[in-house]
Amino acid sequence: EAQVTQNPRYLITVTGKKLTVTCSQNMNHEYMSWYRQDPGLGLRQIYYSMNVEVTDKGDVPEGYKVSRKEKRNFPLILESPSPNQTSLYFCASSTSRSSYNSPLHFGNGTRLTVT
């Protein structure tokens, strides 16, 4: 089954404790991206990657890191999480960098709470 898999689904951590949220897709998609979803703010892009070893900042990259060493994986790293990073996070992928040609396929989300 074609899918984007995120882990974990739920995560509670404390301020300053490094964490990684994993994302993997089995569709051989070139383009991958991370979003955070907050009430009243919709989906905001954190980082994106157009191919292996090619990453760039989105709209809200502060406090986050990503890497793209393999085509299928795109982990999100929070080196020193803070309470304002409490949010619902989504990984997404598509075959093309153009939304016209390929919709975004989202994972089921990771709900992160930083205390």
Place this chain on the structure above:
Amino acid sequence: QQQVKQSPQSLIVQKGGISIINCAYENTAFDYFPWYQQFPGKGPALLIAIRPDVSEKKEGRFTISFNKSAKQFSLHIMDSQPGDSATYFCAAASSPLSGGYNKLIFGAGTRLAVHP
């Protein structure tokens, strides 16, 4: 600065009624307008999309109406069903520059509840 403004924030509709969600944008370079549907505990999924060369697109009970001069577009759900209860996001994107990509800008979302 919210480039795509979506309203209402929440909506309650009776079964069989029409649900209408509106979005407005400022950037005239936007030329692709999709709607994504998100069920609780799931990620968003593409529902329907339109380009500005047409004023309306219909897929089953879902219709996008597009008004280029007003820079507005809306989603209409006819004969709304309890199974339509979800959060709906409008979005917009512009043609990618050479070598670039066209990023989707999402609205804030509308939580729709259809009561039986």
